[in-house]
Amino acid sequence: MIKQKINSRMRAVFLLSIMFFLGVFWVTGSAIASESTDITLEQALVIVSAARERAEKKGILVNIAVVDAGANLMAFVRMDGAFLGSIDLAIKKARTSRLFNMSTGTLGGLSQPGEPLYNIEISNAGLITFPGGVPLKDKNGNIVGAIGVSGASVEDDHEAAMAGVAALK
Amino acid sequence: MIKQKINSRMRAVFLLSIMFFLGVFWVTGSAIASESTDITLEQALVIVSAARERAEKKGILVNIAVVDAGANLMAFVRMDGAFLGSIDLAIKKARTSRLFNMSTGTLGGLSQPGEPLYNIEISNAGLITFPGGVPLKDKNGNIVGAIGVSGASVEDDHEAAMAGVAALK
Amino acid sequence: MIKQKINSRMRAVFLLSIMFFLGVFWVTGSAIASESTDITLEQALVIVSAARERAEKKGILVNIAVVDAGANLMAFVRMDGAFLGSIDLAIKKARTSRLFNMSTGTLGGLSQPGEPLYNIEISNAGLITFPGGVPLKDKNGNIVGAIGVSGASVEDDHEAAMAGVAALK
Amino acid sequence: MIKQKINSRMRAVFLLSIMFFLGVFWVTGSAIASESTDITLEQALVIVSAARERAEKKGILVNIAVVDAGANLMAFVRMDGAFLGSIDLAIKKARTSRLFNMSTGTLGGLSQPGEPLYNIEISNAGLITFPGGVPLKDKNGNIVGAIGVSGASVEDDHEAAMAGVAALK
16 A cells, blocks of 8 residues: 555665664663763753854854753754744754654655655654754763754754764764 | 555545445444443553563564553553654554554555545644554454554564454454 | 642741752762663553552552653553543653652642742643652662552542552662 | 732732833833844853853752743753753743743732733743743843743742843843
8 A cells, every 4th residue: 555666675674774773772772871871961062062163164054952861952052043943943853863763864764655654743742854863872872862953954954963963972 | 756556446446445344343333332342451451461572572672552442541561762752653553543443554555645634644633654553353343442552663563563452352 | 629828938948958858869869870760661560550559459540650760651551440531640740740850749839829830830731730640769769750640539649659659669 | 939918009000110111111122123132142152151150059950041032942951950841941931031021920920810910821832930031131221032040949040040131241
């Protein structure tokens, strides 16, 4: 019924790979969970600053949000002149990314018409599934939160978010 | 994007068939309604356990929800490490399945772009229409509730849900 | 029901005491955070069972919800015949209790007309501030989640919740 | 705490005075509006830092939000260990304060049972009317945004918010 023109075997392999790596990260995470399971405000501010610097360098105006391991807002800034409508987008991107432990763009690939997670956006009081949200991992690979960036093209948003991710050592 | 070339007459026939059988089930259901119209907590817990065992056997981490004949939450468990975003998905899958008395995947086929129930997900405070939600029937075939599973691939979610369905004798 | 004629000086002392102990618990919690910061499903199910047994012994019909340290739903059961409207109440009680690290009844005392937190219920997509929600602590005193019970009198709901709390060793 | 036995004539006078001064500020504000009508991110971050320093000095754990002249979120931080439920409270306090151009505590006095603005909290997708939200004014007295602080006693929240206000020169 759900006609899918991507060959479905390839997609299954892709999905299984994601699941596998999520599983690996999860086990790893559980094993080391005793060390650090959440982000601190200091870390969140460093992450936000790194994303903001990248945005300034690229000359884009964005909103930047960081959520913790519980998907709760930890830090947020809106650059002067950035879209007002992107406040909610940035926060929802960060939240979405942590709720499903993957980048929002990856989830968005799975939520297209005909794809396995079509219209998942309606759940969890609203998800955003285009690029700009990325999980944050500590040095052990544990997911400790997520960053969401919104205001420019989705590619630029994602790039700024990745700069934030890279700042968490 | 995913254009569906099934000819629309076939689809109409298919839909009418569904409607017819729904009608039959409805009448049947009404006739025996005096015997048992709802699930009990004991049954719900057995169903949840069966779905969970299947998930454990497959090595997947899922959220499992059971709703009663009124589509109201009856039992829920989240396996340690399962997606936080799947709490809402599992509950919405169970609810969706009971609201329309079919598996969520079946409904999802009808809600794709160009299909008869396009964007039905926006109704009822949010539906989930990809696989993982399945109606629960008593031994007389009456629908007495539904189960929703979320956290792994939609195929695996559906399989775990079916294990729950099978546990209700 | 929760009419409070406590004079305002006593209340101030009470509030300061709460803040102090919250502070103590927090520091303690942070110090030991490396050991165990969240509840497991096994623990959640033991807690739910204990609350349910108490309810059965008292002959009351309740909904029981357990949330984890991130205030996300972990386990839920509704006893046969319990109020449908209490599904949401039980979940919101558990959530409220974890969001503010105190029992819902305590928060309810502070949210009455003329009290410091009047109408706080409007926040966080809806809080429930009458008794029945209680934080869950591990053996080190860390808050690792909360339980919410709803369906009977608020006193009985609270008692059943406390039975759940006691079951977490 | 905010019990007010002020007789109702005095209250009317008080209300009219507020309205009058609001009117004055409004005209004044409009006249100079061409100069600076909004807060910048740099200013917002200075304000947040000042509120945070005060909180650290007092040993309290709070969430701090700053909204601009349009009542839209501009900056937010949550101190490690601050109530999760106060994320929404801090943002709503800042928003409420800017929406009505007065401190949330002042509005809260007017929203008590029997008072002129009873249950105003239900409006605007949820207001918070206990202390901790304060308007931000530029050097000309124009309201350019608001700050909201939540996590400690309402008096301490308000004090930290005032420290933020004082940082905007």
